[in-house]
Amino acid sequence: MTCFSFLFSRKLDSSSKFCLEVDEVSGIHNVNFFSYKELRRTTDDFSDSNKIGEGGFGSVYKARLKGGLHAAVKVLSATSSQGVDEFVTEIKVISKIAHENLVKLYGCCVEHDQRILVYNYLENNSLAHTLLGKNPNNIQFTWRTRYRIGIGVARGLAYLHDAIQPHIVHRDIKASNILLDRDLTPKISDFGLAKLIPANMTHVSTRVAGTLGYLAPEYAINGRLTRKADIYSFGVLLAEIVCGRNNTNTRLPVEEHYLLERVWELHERRELVGLVDASLKGDFDAEEACRFLKVSLLCTQDNPKHRPSMSTVVKMLAGEFRIDDDKIKKPILITDFMDLKVRGPPKPSDSKSTSYAASSASENQMTSNYSSDNSASGGGNMAFSGLFNRST
Numbered sequence: 001m002t003c004f005s006f007l008f009s010r011k012l013d014s015s016s017k018f019c020l021e022v023d024e025v026s027g028i029h030n031v032n033f034f035s036y037k038e039l040r041r042t043t044d045d046f047s048d049s050n051k052i053g054e055g056g057f058g059s060v061y062k063a064r065l066k067g068g069l070h071a072a073v074k075v076l077s078a079t080s081s082q083g084v085d086e087f088v089t090e091i092k093v094i095s096k097i098a099h100e101n102l103v104k105l106y107g108c109c110v111e112h113d114q115r116i117l118v119y120n121y122l123e124n125n126s127l128a129h130t131l132l133g134k135n136p137n138n139i140q141f142t143w144r145t146r147y148r149i150g151i152g153v154a155r156g157l158a159y160l161h162d163a164i165q166p167h168i169v170h171r172d173i174k175a176s177n178i179l180l181d182r183d184l185t186p187k188i189s190d191f192g193l194a195k196l197i198p199a200n201m202t203h204v205s206t207r208v209a210g211t212l213g214y215l216a217p218e219y220a221i222n223g224r225l226t227r228k229a230d231i232y233s234f235g236v237l238l239a240e241i242v243c244g245r246n247n248t249n250t251r252l253p254v255e256e257h258y259l260l261e262r263v264w265e266l267h268e269r270r271e272l273v274g275l276v277d278a279s280l281k282g283d284f285d286a287e288e289a290c291r292f293l294k295v296s297l298l299c300t301q302d303n304p305k306h307r308p309s310m311s312t313v314v315k316m317l318a319g320e321f322r323i324d325d326d327k328i329k330k331p332i333l334i335t336d337f338m339d340l341k342v343r344g345p346p347k348p349s350d351s352k353s354t355s356y357a358a359s360s361a362s363e364n365q366m367t368s369n370y371s372s373d374n375s376a377s378g379g380g381n382m383a384f385s386g387l388f389n390r391s392t
């Protein structure tokens with residue numbers, strides 16, 4: 001990891017007083033530690049004017065560090081649905097790796113009951129806010145930009161999945177976890193749910209967590225986590241990037257609610273080009289755009305073994321690996337075998353914690369509350385940390 005020691009007050013070592021305070025970070029090395037005082041000062045006492053976002057973890061503030069570097073400071077809130085485990089996972093995973101398409105962790109703060117993460121500041125927010133949301137900076141997502149974003153995210157994931165040992169499964173690939181820097185280079189963020197898969201293992205069994213709409217059905221049902229779960233989520237995200245809409249949008253006519261279903265229908269009719277974001281006004285490379293949508297279908301195939309690896313996806317997107325149309329079958333949606341029902345229409349005031357019930361053909365049942373992901377989804381995306389009764 002790059003050392004930013006000129007910016008930071010201390011690093012964790014055996015003499016650090018923080019070691020005594022926090023069992024949970026023992027075993028974490030080479031992480032820069034900020035003092036709470038310093039972060040308070042650089043965010044102007046966590047002022048509202050410096051607040052740049054809010055997620056499941058807590059609030060995010062813009063800070064100006066010593067030396068003038070900007071940072072995003074994520075403060076774990078006491079009421080966060082995410083906890084100390086995810087805080088520690090995030091530090092352990094991201095502090096050891098570096099790639100152009102992954103967010104960079106500058107360090108953290110662990111003092112008394114404060115848990116804070118400090119990242120490089122990314123000027124252009126997330127794809128959920130910009131491409132799929134209100135787009136306050138009025139970013140122009142030309143076809144070239146979308147192409148670069150799609151391939152960039154694929155490269156970041158290929159690095160996590162194939163280039164490093166143990167492999168890392170991110171588990172929460174979605175539009176709000178893809179941040180954009182000044183040049184609109186995509187950076188995968190939010191490693192709090194990530195899992196390491198040692199080389200000698202094909203999967204790990206784990207509590208199911210992720211975001212509905214992006215969640216690979218086989219993982220949601222049996223908790224067997226492989227890299228293919230991320231590949232499924234990437235396929236959903238890729239379709240969103242090309243089409244400029246959320247994977248689920250219940251404000252659209254009923255036949256258009258689910259983006260993947262639309263992609264499949266138009267693929268069968270050989271009319272994929274009709275799905276490309278209308279805001280491009282036809283100014284795109286049709287061959288590339290259709291190729292991207294076909295990759296999206298391949299990534300979301302029912303049988304995880306039929307989904308290409310991320311390294312192959314990178315080559316397919318770049319046109320260096322031929323896509324065999326015969327291999328593209330109907331993608332699988334979680335709604336295909338889980339009868340997900342909203343108990344009553346979500347009210348605007350319910351936007352942070354709407355209860356959802358799920359019943360499925362199997363014995364599995366989601367037992368958690370869900371919270372809505374972002375307003376642009378038309379109530380479709382539900383972020384959750386779902387617990388399934390399962391026998392794995």
Ligand SMILES: Nc1ncnc2c1ncn2[C@@H]1O[C@H](COP(=O)(O)OP(=O)(O)OP(=O)(O)O)[C@@H](O)[C@H]1O
Nearest residue numbers: 052053054055056057060072119120121122126176
């Ligand atoms: N490194 C960063 N640079 C700039 N803005 C950031 C950075 N990290 C987060 N943000 C902003 O803060 C918001 C909240 O981020 P956070 O990762 O906490 O939650 P989220 O991914 O939006 O939602 P969830 O926690 O439910 O997955 C983001 O949408 C983004 O606007």
